[in-house]
Amino acid sequence: MSADVDPGTATVSAGASRSLRDVVYERLRDDILNGRVSPRERLTEPKLGKAFEVSRTPVREALSRLLSDGLVERTDYGYAVVVPSLEDLRNLYELRVTLELRGIARAIENPGVRHDEDQVRAELARWQELRDTPPEPDPAFVLLDEGFHLALSRSSGNAQLTDALVTVNQKIRAVRMHDFVETGRIVTTIDEHIEILDLVLARDLAAALTALHKHVGESLEVVMERATSAMTRMALAG
Numbered sequence: 001m002s003a004d005v006d007p008g009t010a011t012v013s014a015g016a017s018r019s020l021r022d023v024v025y026e027r028l029r030d031d032i033l034n035g036r037v038s039p040r041e042r043l044t045e046p047k048l049g050k051a052f053e054v055s056r057t058p059v060r061e062a063l064s065r066l067l068s069d070g071l072v073e074r075t076d077y078g079y080a081v082v083v084p085s086l087e088d089l090r091n092l093y094e095l096r097v098t099l100e101l102r103g104i105a106r107a108i109e110n111p112g113v114r115h116d117e118d119q120v121r122a123e124l125a126r127w128q129e130l131r132d133t134p135p136e137p138d139p140a141f142v143l144l145d146e147g148f149h150l151a152l153s154r155s156s157g158n159a160q161l162t163d164a165l166v167t168v169n170q171k172i173r174a175v176r177m178h179d180f181v182e183t184g185r186i187v188t189t190i191d192e193h194i195e196i197l198d199l200v201l202a203r204d205l206a207a208a209l210t211a212l213h214k215h216v217g218e219s220l221e222v223v224m225e226r227a228t229s230a231m232t233r234m235a236l237a238g
Contacts, residue, residue, distance in 0.1 A: 020054050025062035027052070032071050035140060037081050039174050044078035083174050089227050092172050093217060099165045100149060100216050103156035104200070104209045115200050119155040123148060124197040131190050139177035141186060146173070148193050152200070152212075175227050 028048070031037050043063065045056040052059065063079050066072045072079040084092060107113040127148065135141060146169045153162040169176075179185060192215045199208035 020058035021061040024048070024052050024054060024058045025065050028062055029066060029069070029071065032066070032081055033170050033173070035142060035173055035177050039081045039083045041080070042075075042077050043072060043080060047078075081174060084171060086224065086228060089172060089175060090224055092168055093224075093227075096165065096168045096172070097213070097216050099161055099168065100153065101209060101213055103153045103158065103161055104205055104212060106158065107156060108205045108209065113157060115152075116155040116157070117201060119151060120197055120200055123151040123155075124194065124201070127190055127193045127197065131194060134183075134186055134190060137181050137183050137186055139180055141180035141189075142173055142177040145176075145180070145189060149216075152196070155200075179226055 028037075037043070045059045045063070048059045048063075049056050063072060067074070067079070071082060073082050107115060130144070135144075149169070150162055150165060153165050180189070192211065196208055196211050196215065199205070199211060
């Protein structure tokens, strides 16, 4: 959510069946989780009350719930989106790699586990289309990237793995979105996604596992270098 919220989409109807508190909470949580709230943005009761056209009370209650969720933190000026420390980020990336690789590894270990080919083909078609018409560099590309990884995980048949991956992605999204501001990164990501999907469809799972491992960060230090640069840019811009 930018500082200039569209009143047509932000306004909360007083006649809604749900409480104003719930509506504000759900919309603000959705904005945070989908990267529409910058980590540098100040979240204050007056500002949010004006954006959602509600009193401070439901905003205050929504922010309290988001604080309990660990999505925002108190600051001198109100609240801000939580950005993980470098140590936390390292731990979260290690967990992400483990979850991502497990989706393919379980199919290697158990021949009875097979990826849902319809889901994989549908995802492949999406990325082939993106290869034909690559989008411009944009931090929001992180959502498309996450979509690929969730679809691949979901196709492996373990919903709990996918749910855990969703949680990890939400926690590192604010930093990862800075990885997609260069054309080269967009093109490389698209090509690597297509390669991984092709290998899964060909049932060359060992090669798919290797390609996925390289893609999500075979060298954690490279990932951390990008993250450190991203966090430094955020700090300088704040």
